[in-house]
Amino acid sequence: MYRTHNNGQLRAADINKEVTLAGWVQKTRDKGFMVWVDLRDRYGITQLIFDEERTSKEVIEKAAKLGREFVIQVKGTVIERESKNPNMPTGDVEILVSELNILNESLTPPFTIEDETDGGEDLRMKYRYLDIRRNPVRENLIFRAKVAIAVRNYLANQGFVEVETPYLIKSTPEGARDFVVPSRMNEGQFYALPQSPQTFKQLLMVGGLDKYFQIVKCFRDEDLRADRQPEFTQIDCEMAFVEQEDILNAFEGLTKHLLKEINGVEISEFPRITYDDAIAKYGNDKPDIRFGMEFGELNAVAQHKDFGVFNQAELVVGIAVPGGNAFTRKEIDKLINWIKRPQIGALGMVYSRCNEDGTYKSSVDKFYDQEDLAKWAEATGAKPGDLVCVLSGDKNKVRTQLSALRMHLAEELGLRKNNEFAPLWVVDFPLLEWDEETNRYHAMHHPFTSPKPGQLELLDTNPGDVKANAYDLVLNGNEIGGGSIRIHDRKTQAKMFDYLGFTPEEAKAQFGFLMDAFQYGAPPHGGIAFGLDRLVAILGGQETIRDFIAFPKNNAGRDVMIDAPAPIDKKQLEELHLKVEIKS
Template identity: 50%
Template sequence: MTYNSQAKSLKGEVIKMLEHLGEFERTSYCGEVSASDIGKKVKLAGWVDTTRDHGGVVFTDLRDRTGKIQIVFSPEISEELVEKAKKLKDEYVVAIEGEVRRRPSGTENPKLKTGEVEVYAEKLKILNKSLPLPFPVDDDVKVGEDIRLKYRFLDLRRKKMMDNIIFRHKLYQITRNVFNEEGFIEIETPFLTKSTPEGARDFLVPSRIYPGKFYALPQSPQLFKQILMVAGFDRYYQIARCFRDEDLRADRQPEFTQVDFEMSFVREKDVMNIAEKVLRRLYKELLGIEIGEIPVMSYDEAMSRFGTDRPDTRFGLELKEITDIAEKCSFKVFRMVTENGGIVKAINFKGGATLSRKEIDDLTKFVGIYGAKGLAWIKVTDKGLQSPIVKFFTEGEINEILKRLEAEVGDILFFVADKPDVVNAALSNLRLKLGKMADLIDDSKINVLWIVDFPMFEWNEDENRWEALHHPFTSPKEEDVEKLLEDPGKVRARAYDMVLNGVEVGGGSIRIYREDIQEKVFKVIGLSDEEAKERFGFLLEALKYGAPPHGGMAFGLDRLCAIMRGEESIRDVIAFPKTQRGQCLLTGAPDTVRPEQLEELHIEITKEEEE
């Protein structure tokens, strides 16, 4: 008999064996059977994890979302049942009924929650079969992500993935508990709304009823939660779905979830206190970790010491500025940069003097990714300084640099000279790379801090205009309001970001609640009265009717969940994520639609003529 005919014969035999659930009623979950159930009859249902035939006695591990338990099919109970059990394959769906017994001494399995006991089967129903798996449902097996996402229904059966999703569920419940205890009201905001592009691109939804008009999926509930404050719901929260059509990476998805909340009659510390309560409860109840006092750092200090507004403070390698020394030296590269308004910063990589020239060249290429035109270096050795740039500095200048960077024998100093944003981007990322290379980052640490006093605006060189650093509804510091139209670059925002181990997990601000200040901010960012009314008319109208002072914040729930689970990608804590190219490999989305659907929406697909 050929392999195909054998397979068909087996398939036909299995189909004949398939049964209905009938009057069966599950009494327990697999992972919840314990020694306290010994002697009891239980009814279990789930998936066959493995089956082993030990000379007439068949052992099957039965699995559901709570865990596994060993099922014993013994000829002492039923020869017919043993023969039926021999036909079980991985991932068959079965229901069993049997007696819970203590495992014989020496056969206990401490790796299983149910390792003290086993169930001697008296009845077996094969409810459904399974094709051979494209990959084992096993955490130890390495599988390409594309395959995992295509067969997500199998990937989610893996213990690690199931634990991630259940962890996320618990995170939701604890979050809701905190807000409910603090007197917040959970309110849903619309998915179909008006396009108010500010930052990322909107996802647009064409209207069938209004030809040529579109809804937009919300990038955040920002405008609606402010409207709720005007309406008098002084404490709102929502676990909100948000949508942004932007370039993707490990910590981004086109659709994502945030914990969103807003409060009236508050200052910064009030909002920050609520956010801290949420974070502390999550870490304590889910991981048993106590979060202590959370330090506050200004934006300027963060940029000066770490080159980024989301610093990882679990290790050193802080940046030091040497512009004042560089502007006096004879090294042409440094001098030209400082004369053109640029800066020079450096990192002391302690013990790094052993780096080879190839390793240094690789690091030079790395900082080039962030716009740096080069990476100067000085090795401090017991034979003196080694560097192609030392000759351009006087002995006094070199001594100043060594002192400022606290250099010792065995260190290597790295320098970048350029515009401030390039220098900070290059060295902040180099710092992280060196920290990983030297194993300086303690993954067991939980370092949380607040970053405050952000600039209100940043200059967009491409468009030659100011734009809001966060969003245009962020309030300026009260003492800086007068500078709005006179000197926008010196206006500080009433904004605050929560940073966890170098990742921004949440951010928010006190909002503008006065129409006159909102109009000034729109002027600074170049919005005419007509454009402001077109984009944000309903919010501006609401501000005229007794808007209270208010502020709020949002946590990136996917990102926070991934950090707490120790996952590098948020895709591993989302049940049905998209790929980095925005595709759903499970369903095949995005996909084409029927011509008649496009016609109903008054949309015509145009294609460029082939050459």
Template identity: 50%
Template sequence: MIYRTHNCGELSRKDIGKEVTLSGWIQKIRNLGSLFFIDIRDYFGVTQLIISKKSVKKNFFLGKEFLIKVKGKVVKRLSKNNNIPTGEIEISVSHIDLLNSSLSLPFSIENETDGNEEIRMFYRYLDIRRNPIKNNLILRHNLSLETRNFLSKNGFLEIETPTLINYTSEGARSFVVPSRRHPNKFYALAQSPQLFKQLLMIGGIDKYFQIVKCFRDEDSRSDRQIEFTQIDCEMSFVEVHDVLIFFEHFIKHIFKEIKNISLDPFPSISYYDAIKMYGTDSPDIRFGMPFIELNDLIQKKNINFLKIQELVIGIKINKSHNTHEKINFFLKKIKNPNFFWIKYLYDRTFIHSNQNFLNKEIIKIFVKHFEAIPGDLLFFSYGKEKKAREELGKIRIKIADFLNLKNPNVFKPLWIKDLPLLEWENESKKYKSVHHPFTSPKEEDIDFLKNNPENIRSKSYDLIINGIEIGSGSIRIHNKNVQNLIFKHLGLSQKEIEYKYGFFIKAFEYGIPPHGGIAFGLDRLVNLLEGNKNIKDFIAFPKNNYGKDIMINTPSFLEKEKLKELHLR
């Protein structure tokens, strides 16, 4: 090979004495008078070069990130570097060629860089040279490869589905694409392959998967991009139990193969129990602290002020989780009027928030009920049921963050089942789907479709790991009458149903099997595996939090002629 006989990460003691050729970027230069020491880097690693000034032409300038090719002999390194695989050798360079020079760098190409996120995204190609980003992309590749291998071995067929589809108003906002050939008509970029994977099941495909790019015109966040990647799956002749068992096995396999982590069995709770116990439908269960309902106790003990509240709930933080100084600082920051706390001190006295109704007798009632021991801290929320749960849920997470209870090396998966099928939207004065319009209601709740649709539970499930929604799915409707009824509850007229979903409803007349599936967010999953907090670090060319790619300056304006060609002017 012209440019290299070896890469910069493979040479070791066994290669001492070999004549080699290496090519790569200059990471570091150390000028010791008569000698240069250069660290040369490529995709595979770093190798140290030693170059005599006598062997370099006059006015031959080298700088960081210059691309060079060198020839020389592998020799024993006097000062070993045990932090890199090539740390026992160096290359005594006999010849050097400059392949390409580089401008001064906008940020350092180091593991700990001095570049902020904006500048690194502007020069993303330079950021990819850094080990953290490169290794993240390698991890993503390994996850995708392991997913393909596992699902293929288990009878899943990888099938591509269309990206350009019809626009529908249900769900999140879609990106629309004007058609040049069909004036005043538009495609939409697919938010998911939902209908197509269901049509594949109708087509007799038994198990389908796809690692697929999806698009939603939403505000970007640290855990969300406007274009994102799903591990999308569907199975025929399954019920909820079958899907949960198989994909628990899949996630356990991924964690074991990618990170050598063995996960415990996945517990499951209903959506309603998740809200009741944690105030959220995506609870982090690493640190416990479920809500304790106190209304019965308050009525029994006749605690007057709290008796009139719709709900009173509390949580206990063990003494092992807090320090006096930390908690005191945290307590001073809480400004919620429907909230109070009790600290049980080591001398068996108490301090508490300044609520008029709290007295020694009431405090003792709560301490006894929670079986608190000296050093424990009790938090309480009261008021309207929904608000009280939401507020205590937020406090619970803040406490966990403040006391560092979220161990990044511990992973606690949890299935959330039986989410509501529909929810009322005050703004539009109609129901909307909690998952999507094709989610099957539970059989025992179907009668509610006529009069109380908000009471219907669905055959749906979300996989939550450490408080993050990693996957979401459901058993699908396979009854034409039920599907039409759901569409009507969503406010669609018969004409709209026919226009938007006529092709899909028609397929129901040709023997649709029971089926269901799930989609996992690949970006979120790889981010979780690495314990990071920003999915942009695991995407080669991400958008920023405003949906812009600042490197290529998109979105951008179109020229008038192009707008005219697309019938937009």
């Protein structure tokens, strides 16, 4: 036994006990006749004292030479601390050390092991094992584990069975790019790593498992945007004999449980909004509803005046910025510059100040009188003291722009509070979305999603209008979960593959096993998958998922700590029947 107690454990009640502690040297103070050491481990910090009168000369000299992050073991007596530290759980006591054993030395770490470190992102990633010694990083990992076990116990108590599905599966052309794994035993053939266990969980429903879940790694070989990882973790769920309503209730239950268990927040019922309404009201299918600023459409009240810009626009739409009348002219100009940046791409912004006295002062007073502007205020819900910001143009573009403005302003105004939680369901997603690149419709969710009852026929005439039994769970402006009721009969599935451009041969080669399964009594079923990394980050009140992943990869998909990926032996390549061909 290296220790009798950990470093977060000892209290006044332990005074006079003989103890053995072990841990890392956080810092030392050497006054010559006395040395203090802060000894740290996962559980806390305990102060050690070495003093000339009570500690042997040899030990005190050894203590004076301890460096930061040395690993030591000490034996000693718990004594009352002279100057107590009420900010530390162990602050009433210290250890008068009689024996000191250096278990391992340490070079000076490349950054300080403190809550606020001087190490930059790159250095912290290269020495991630030192970064994990820092309280905030370690606490994030412990928090993640706590969320995961809360999910598991809740779902298990609800009768869900965690089933491990395979990692070495088959590559499919649909969706994102697969990571593949060459097979040595099957020449020229490849496994693929799952982008999700989608087909397997559906087969488990065909298999009568009724309620399935799994916390599982998934893989996507995509060009990495900020805060995306090539491997990520999903809470993957599926139920049989359910309709959309059953799924929504079941996983609203899970989310409520987590919010209560983890964050102490009780939420009675999650609002629901259709996809179309979300787009119209927030310009976005994952609206942050912690704050208002809903879109007000102004076509009826702002067009057919003399303002040509608005008259020509497909959509004129505004938001009321709470307290925005306090913005200076300079601040408003800054805002206008912000939305004109190429990333946002608005051509300009019209605004109307709502004065405290009930009058208005707009940037287009030439064209609109007080009565007009009162209608703008009414449509956007603006009150005296607010600022109405109006964009106009192509419907889709302008909504996206106004959504960006809304989020930007909310951020600036401190309306996106980390300790507030506002979940909502977005339902009735379109079945298909138009892809500019390939010039055809793609499945918005995936090809296994069922259209709403009676809408299958629309596929041939108005494909873009077909709604799906698909839903997303949105929390604080992030999609944390998404799912659908699946197709469960072979004919509909075949029609869908056909529609998505699969030849019957391709459909059979890729998904024949699923189509076969549907012929042997497939029950109606549906499910949902949550992104655990994102969920944990949001529940933890933080933005970046990377802070909740023990060993994340950088934006080039590299693990800079272990330096992977890396070239492999020629012999390994030969065994895999492969040759590397780099085109210059």
